[in-house]
Amino acid sequence: MRKVFLFLLLLLLSINNWGQSRRVNPRASTPVNSATIALNDLSVEKMFNEANTYAKTKFAEYEVKKIPYTDNLYKQTFLEQKQMAAKYAATVSARTNLVGTDFYYLGMLNWLAENNENAYEAFQKFLAKNDSATVEKSQTARSIIVVVAARRRNFDEAEKLLGEYLKAEPVKLSERAKMENELAKSYVEQKDYERALPHAEEAFRATKAVFKDSSSRARGLNELLASGMTVFEIHKNSGKQKQADDALEDLRKTAVLFQSNELYYTAVNTNIKYLIETLRKPLGLQMFEDTLAQTTRDFTSKPLQDDVVRRLKKRERHYKLLGETAPELVSIDRFLEGLPKTLAGLRGKVVYLDFWATWCTPCLEAFPALIEWHQDYQKEGLEILGLTKYYGTAEGFNVDKAAELDFLIRFKKGHRLPYEFVIAKDNTSQLTYGAGAIPTTVLIDRRGIVRYVEVGSSVSRQTEIHDMLKKLLAEK
Known part of the structure; x- marks a missing residue:
């Protein structure tokens, strides 16, 4: 026990001594950053070459170290390259002796x-x-x-x-x-x-x-x-x-x-x-x-x-x-919040059918755009219907229909989705609209004609959908 105590005492003393040795002397001059000196010594051409080859050098390094490629790694590497270039550009811009x-x-x-x-x-x-x-x-x-x-x-x-x-x-x-x-x-x-x-x-x-x-x-x-x-x-x-x-x-x-x-x-x-x-x-x-x-x-x-x-x-x-009258939605269990609607009854409006599921990440990534479009264009005649079906799962567990319905109600509220949910009993409507992959977007014009059917929620896809929405809403 005494040996343990002595060890702890010596350890404590050593920690205190290390702490004192690391204190900054307020009278001491601030050390010059060696990295700053090195950077200032570089020519502008060398700075550019270093920044320009940064990503290539890093990817070669990842390969040697057998670091697996991921999209995030790719984006992070090029972000670092961009940041390096910006830092070097700022350093060069501060110089007063630039020539040629x-x-x-x-x-x-x-x-x-x-x-x-x-x-x-x-x-x-x-x-x-x-x-x-x-x-x-x-x-x-x-x-x-x-x-x-x-x-x-x-x-x-x-x-x-x-x-x-x-x-x-x-x-x-x-x-x-x-x-x-x-x-x-x-x-x-x-x-x-x-x-x-x-x-x-x-x-x-x-x-x-x-x-x-x-x-x-x-x-x-x-x-x-x-x-x-x-x-x-x-x-x-x-x-x-x-x-x-x-x-x-x-x-x-x-x-x-x-x-x-x-x-x-x-x-x-x-x-x-x-x-x-x-x-x-x-x-x-x-x-x-x-x-x-x-x-x-x-x-x-x-x-x-x-x-x-x-x-x-x-x-x-x-x-x-495409170019045909939109088939009616069938085998529908319920409209989550309002009275049932038919596509024929929505003539005069631009209808956005969003085939989606709670477990579909790309579907969830589309929510911000859907919320924005609902808010911006509802008064101009846009009707968004989020069409899903009973999958028998909720939050990673197998559940019965009642529990899944309760989950969908909470899901809609939790994500603050202002447009209507339509819950189907099966995938009949999905098959009718060729929505085997989700999210699938279907846009129906004011005459009830299918004008657009595409899969995905990438940035370019959302831009494309938005452009088509504006076009259809402008048609009277």
């Missing part, structure tokens, strides 16, 4: 940090001080200024600098694609389709050329799809059906050229829906049937053929519903 290419690398740091305005300012200073030895950097600086100017809707400046870029060398197709695409998107947002079209077409051509380089395909697919769809949207919004059809066919042929099942499916799926939307449903359904057979000729890889066929077949029920 320092402004270029400062612009690149701000661009990497997504601080567009500061990037714009730095690149302008760089271009004012550049020389013949920095021609390639000048081109990159111009290309980024064009993008920022287009986003600002400063079209005169963007067009002027694009012209200067095209007259100089080198002209990089990747940079041209980004400039042309940004101008096209900005003109589209202004509904200036005439000025948007040549930029969209040029962006698509440039992106296709970039995509031919197999090393660029992974990062170029989204750009290729976006630029091709922009051309289609411009023709569609201009009321030019043939040109819109041709744009989608061009995208499909491009998909065949590059053997891209994602591009192919998007082009065909969009074309079928567009044909139905423009009152050419027989042609749309024929395209569906023809494509199922066409894929064996368009793709050399059977897995790619099978993927396209599988995805199109999952859409078959949706294609058949």
Whole structure:
């Protein structure tokens, strides 16, 4: 016992002595941060190179350490890269001795940090001080200024600098694609389709050329799809059906050229829906049937053929519903709070059918948007019906119908969902609407016609749904 006490006493004394040795002497000068010194010693170019390669270096490190890849890890790594770039940009901006290419690398740091305005300012200073030895950097600086100017809707400046870029060398197709695409998107947002079209077409051509380089395909697919769809949207919004059809066919042929099942499916799926939307449903359904057979000729890889066929077949029920009178909901147990309603009785309103379940995470992620849309558009005639069914479970336990009903009542109240819940006895209505996967959104116009059927609740999907809602509500 004495030994234990002696040990504790010595331990206590040692802790006190350590604590005293760590106290800060108020008379001592504040130590200079070595990291700050090291950072101040770095050139602007080295700072940019370090920030620019941060994510690549980290992913290589994760691979060596066998750290499993996750979406959160991916997002966190790029957030750290962005934060590093912002920190370095702030450090550089405080310097008073910047010259020449320092402004270029400062612009690149701000661009990497997504601080567009500061990037714009730095690149302008760089271009004012550049020389013949920095021609390639000048081109990159111009290309980024064009993008920022287009986003600002400063079209005169963007067009002027694009012209200067095209007259100089080198002209990089990747940079041209980004400039042309940004101008096209900005003109589209202004509904200036005439000025948007040549930029969209040029962006698509440039992106296709970039995509031919197999090393660029992974990062170029989204750009290729976006630029091709922009051309289609411009023709569609201009009321030019043939040109819109041709744009989608061009995208499909491009998909065949590059053997891209994602591009192919998007082009065909969009074309079928567009044909139905423009009152050419027989042609749309024929395209569906023809494509199922066409894929064996368009793709050399059977897995790619099978993927396209599988995805199109999952859409078959949706294609058949679009443009038709909405089938009545059947096998309904109850409307949770109000009197039963029929879709026929809701004519004159825009009806939003949300097929969902309490255990479906993407369904829950859609709640904030649904609440907002209910609040914003209820007076304009929007009726949201959240359609679920008895699954025999609640909070992870098997329960009977009465307990599940009680749970649904509490669930609705707990999530403060202001719109009506419709509880089905079985999945009959789900099958009728092709809602095998959830969440499935069905939008029905004021005449009772199905105008939209899609699955998912991603940010892009919610934007798409919101745009369609506004369109249908505007139709009287």
